[in-house]
Amino acid sequence: MSKKEERMKWIKLIVLILGGGTIFKLSSLKDAFYVPMQEFLNLTHTQIGMAMSVYGMVQTIGNFASIYIADRFSKKKLIPLSLIGVGVVGLYLSTFPGYIGILIIWGLFSLFAEVIYWPVLLKAVRLLGTEDEQGRMFGFLEAGRGVVDTIVAFSALGIFALLGKGAGALKGSIIFFSAVTIAIGIISYFMLEDDIIKDVDENGNKISKNKVALKGVVKAIKTPEIWIVSLTIFSIYSVYCGLTYFIPFLKDIYGMPVTLVGAYGIINQYGLKMVGGPVGGFLVDKKVKSATKYLRGALLVAAIAMGGFILLPHESMNVYLGMSLTLGFGAIVFSMRAVFFAPVEEIKVPREISGAAMSIACILGYSPSMFAYTIYGSMLDKTPGLQGYKHVFMTMIAFSLLGFVISTILLKIINKKNNVMHEEEVNA
Structure with a gap:
């Protein structure tokens, strides 16, 4: 592998890490904003729990479809689609919809992030590294996601504090999460290459x-x-x-x-x-x-x-x-x-x-x-x-x-x- 190819491999890994560290921030909003969610979205503990249950159900059922989707379509399409999809749904969340809307939103978060994005991300990381690099590739993915998680989460908390910790502040933090996710989706489209999907059998027939x-x-x-x-x-x-x-x-x-x-x-x-x-x-x-x-x-x-x-x-x-x-x-x-x-x-x-x-x-x-x-x-x-x-x-x-x-x-x-x-x- 040439130096240029080696450099591009690590650049692609960084792009994948950026996506992996941001796509789950909106669905994990409760981690940093549990009390504001209750107060400004008018949600009880049970309702927040139900949203997470909907997320888990869509994830579990949807991953059966992922078995087909992840190898049928290219990461160049699926990864940007997932990130931009989560960001757009996040913008809808910033309008503070009712309880049914919240359940639909968390179902869509799961569809884009867990069903479409995550298996494709894991596949992309595996294919980036050789047999001797798998530990490093997945290790850097996890560590990098931790760094991005921390920076993005604290930035959102900073925005929340700066805007006065009220309903408008929560809305600003949600919009921030959404904008970052959409931006990384756009970057991913231009930085990732198409997968080569084989369309011939063992005998060379189309x-x-x-x-x-x-x-x-x-x-x-x-x-x-x-x-x-x-x-x-x-x-x-x-x-x-x-x-x-x-x-x-x-x-x-x-x-x-x-x-x-x-x-x-x-x-x-x-x-x-x-x-x-x-x-x-x-x-x-x-x-x-x-x-x-x-x-x-x-x-x-x-x-x-x-x-x-x-x-x-x-x-x-x-x-x-x-x-x-x-x-x-x-x-x-x-x-x-x-x-x-x-x-x-x-x-x-x-x-x-x-x-x-x-x-x-x-x-x-x-x-x-x-x-x-x-x-x-x-x-x-x-x-x-x-x-x-x-x-x-x-x-x-x-x-x-x-x-x-x-x-x-x-x-x-x-x-x-x-x-x-x-x-x-x-x-x-």
């Missing part, structure tokens, strides 16, 4: 692109390794969902001051993403040389670390020590989250069905978002206090051990496949 895409869907669904990778992601994401409960845990058990809650939340969600991404990518590409091996080891470390954490005398410990320990555990999880799509390269998924493979991984891998928070939350409601949190942490250990077992099976499949390929090369 066939329709629809037929090629459908053939790829069937091939991906019939590839068991893709489902095993998806189950590994499922396990890690189930543990990741549990990180949310470190905030109430530190507040309830350690008495963490309200002034520290916001700072801890920012570090927990954005700071760890920036650190975990490059660390995970570096360890995968330079040290362990295998994303699956790394995930397997990290899942075991996570289970052991959480087991030790449960046994600590939390009610007599210093809040800063508690914060440090929970952030340390979060860093392990974020380092896994940064690279948990990288094994798709290790199982030798044909590059022409990358989109279908990533869509399947999204469907199963992200499915814990539909039930994990409910499970963890019900544990805390049924058993208030330290014991309830211990139940949550033990469940996180169980998911870590499940992931360890699944990644062990995956590693055996990969080693077997590599040995067969090696023998074929020797015999040839």
Whole structure:
């Protein structure tokens, strides 16, 4: 690869990172503006929850369509369409529509961001890097998104404060999010190239692109390794969902001051993403040389670390020590989250069905978002206090051990496949 091609590869990755760091800001408006949403959009806790449920339902059902869409149409069209679509819907949100309008908006956010954009982004990142660069590519994607997340979120908060923290201020922040997303969509159109979608079969006969895409869907669904990778992601994401409960845990058990809650939340969600991404990518590409091996080891470390954490005398410990320990555990999880799509390269998924493979991984891998928070939350409601949190942490250990077992099976499949390929090369 020439220096110019290498430079263009990293420029394209930056463009993808910019999109990945902004497209979810409007759908995650509650993260920074929960109380203003209640006050100025006249929403109750239940109504905000319903909007998120609509988002999750569209995501889950829509990702089945993504298996076809992601390989049928070029990223040059899909990525700008998604970003501009989210931005335009955001402009409608800035008019402060009624509750039904809010539900429709969050459904559209999910359609553009989760169904159309995300699997295509993952496919684009996979195809940008060689087999030896997958850890770095996905690691930089996660870290870069953390940086963009932080800059854009704090800029919106700054606008909100500057405009007086009223209804007009919330409207200004929403318009800012929308404008940035649309601008990056336009930039993406000019910076990304068209995908080459194969329209000939193995014998060189011309066939329709629809037929090629459908053939790829069937091939991906019939590839068991893709489902095993998806189950590994499922396990890690189930543990990741549990990180949310470190905030109430530190507040309830350690008495963490309200002034520290916001700072801890920012570090927990954005700071760890920036650190975990490059660390995970570096360890995968330079040290362990295998994303699956790394995930397997990290899942075991996570289970052991959480087991030790449960046994600590939390009610007599210093809040800063508690914060440090929970952030340390979060860093392990974020380092896994940064690279948990990288094994798709290790199982030798044909590059022409990358989109279908990533869509399947999204469907199963992200499915814990539909039930994990409910499970963890019900544990805390049924058993208030330290014991309830211990139940949550033990469940996180169980998911870590499940992931360890699944990644062990995956590693055996990969080693077997590599040995067969090696023998074929020797015999040839």
